[in-house]
Amino acid sequence: MITRRKALALVSSIVGASLLSSCISGDTGDDEPAGQASPGDGGGSDEPITLLLPSGAFERTTMPMLEDFTAETGIEVEPIAMPAEDARSRQILDLTNGTGELDLVLLDGMTWLTQVSEHLVPLGDPEADTDADYLQPLVDMFTIDGDRFASPLGVSIRPLIYRSDLFDAAGLEPPTTPEAMYDAAKALTDGDTYGFVGPYGRATSHVSVWTALAYNFGLENVLDENNEKAAFNTDAGIEALDLMARLYADGLMPVDSIEMQHDGVLVAMQEGRAAMTVLPTSFFLSLNDPEESPHAGNFKIASMPTGPGVDTPQSLATGWGFALSEYSDNADNARALLTYLDERTIDPAPEAEIDQLVRPVSEPGFQHEGTLSIFPDGQIDLLHDSLLNARTLPETPMWDEIQNAMGEEFQRAYLGEIPAEEAIANSEERVNTILAES
Numbered sequence: 001m002i003t004r005r006k007a008l009a010l011v012s013s014i015v016g017a018s019l020l021s022s023c024i025s026g027d028t029g030d031d032e033p034a035g036q037a038s039p040g041d042g043g044g045s046d047e048p049i050t051l052l053l054p055s056g057a058f059e060r061t062t063m064p065m066l067e068d069f070t071a072e073t074g075i076e077v078e079p080i081a082m083p084a085e086d087a088r089s090r091q092i093l094d095l096t097n098g099t100g101e102l103d104l105v106l107l108d109g110m111t112w113l114t115q116v117s118e119h120l121v122p123l124g125d126p127e128a129d130t131d132a133d134y135l136q137p138l139v140d141m142f143t144i145d146g147d148r149f150a151s152p153l154g155v156s157i158r159p160l161i162y163r164s165d166l167f168d169a170a171g172l173e174p175p176t177t178p179e180a181m182y183d184a185a186k187a188l189t190d191g192d193t194y195g196f197v198g199p200y201g202r203a204t205s206h207v208s209v210w211t212a213l214a215y216n217f218g219l220e221n222v223l224d225e226n227n228e229k230a231a232f233n234t235d236a237g238i239e240a241l242d243l244m245a246r247l248y249a250d251g252l253m254p255v256d257s258i259e260m261q262h263d264g265v266l267v268a269m270q271e272g273r274a275a276m277t278v279l280p281t282s283f284f285l286s287l288n289d290p291e292e293s294p295h296a297g298n299f300k301i302a303s304m305p306t307g308p309g310v311d312t313p314q315s316l317a318t319g320w321g322f323a324l325s326e327y328s329d330n331a332d333n334a335r336a337l338l339t340y341l342d343e344r345t346i347d348p349a350p351e352a353e354i355d356q357l358v359r360p361v362s363e364p365g366f367q368h369e370g371t372l373s374i375f376p377d378g379q380i381d382l383l384h385d386s387l388l389n390a391r392t393l394p395e396t397p398m399w400d401e402i403q404n405a406m407g408e409e410f411q412r413a414y415l416g417e418i419p420a421e422e423a424i425a426n427s428e429e430r431v432n433t434i435l436a437e438s
Contacts, residue, residue, distance in 0.1 A: 048076035049334050051104040051322060052091060054084040057282050058154040058320045061356040062341075069340045075333050088112060095119040100327035103334040107150050109141045109318045114397040121324040121331070122147035123338070133346050137390040138361050142321050144395065150321030151338070152361045153345050156280035157315040157386050158212045160305070161287065165298040166193070166275045174302035178217060178243050181276075181305045185252040188275040195252040197274035198244065200414055201259040203407025204400070206244070208393075209278045210410065212316040213240035215391050217307035223435075227396045230431040233424050236307060242420035245413040258414060270295065278304075280318065281383070284374065285358050301379050303386065317390035319359070361387070398438045405430040 053059045059081045066077045087106050094102045095116050107113050138152035166188055175181035185195025199205035218236035247253050266283050268274050270293035290296040303313035328334055346362040357370040366384050375383055406427040413423035
């Protein structure tokens, strides 16, 4: 007999890049194809709840909770872990075809939500009871036009992460302005140690660093209020890119930063090759793990530097959640699991996984002893304030294509081929073309 899990595996095995592209941009129409699951038919079922998990920290956090849910309720869950991009392509295939093989849909914040929201079931009022539950800005990550589709189960922000021992030895404080950040990077560049390292090798990573900086330098929005045109060709947008380009061009970053992704930046910091970086807080545990770095215990977080007129530092929040597929035939059980995950995430158990505690999303989470031990010396208050002032990525299904276009132009600025002003102008033109053709 072919089970839902086997069917899912069979369908997943035939997904290719061209199919993913057509799924993202294709119009499925209003008619329901033959063999498609009917929306709203869900309910209780003897079948397991099916979902995908991204390999890594969120997988490690979620798996124990899924096992506990089954032990307490008797409802089976069949999670399948895989790289995040593979999970997205397989979900798009399932939702576009309406096969109903997945009950819960993995979301990476607004970026994935905008691509599949038409196939999801809203979960309720995004403002209901959030004061006592999740921090409101994090709920906004999964809300479109007043409909909340998921909860913020695994959210990270991108603060400035720095080596406190190097700063102390140089008599420096964490930088609070763009020029102070450049000056600190210059002062701390010495021999094999550089002042800064960043993930300049992957568009989705370094464009996110730019976005976080630009927000703090005064950028209102990356796109206009209707998400129809670029809105980043401003002084703040140019200044953020100019700072990133100068850090690299002036030799204040390792040369191989231009090829690095997040993992490369993590290793560079662990090995002592740089004094500062901008990374998601999910990497903070690995930085301060004495088994992974001889510099463990010296890494701390600080607010992003701000430009003139920006009174409150902003943070860029991204992260994971689960939504209910409209094609699920196991909706009642899937909703029960969502409620269970909410409860466990909002009020972490005493023995909660440390990978969960490094990303608190609620007031009880911030008060957990494990969380306080990860962020000592007042860092927990800084993290809390950053999440209360969190910003998200633009609300458009074209964000991946937009990031890739911007990333190509930004890399030309890092390499000194064009000035930051030209890279921003070129990006604006390319982004407007993408949005006009979408």
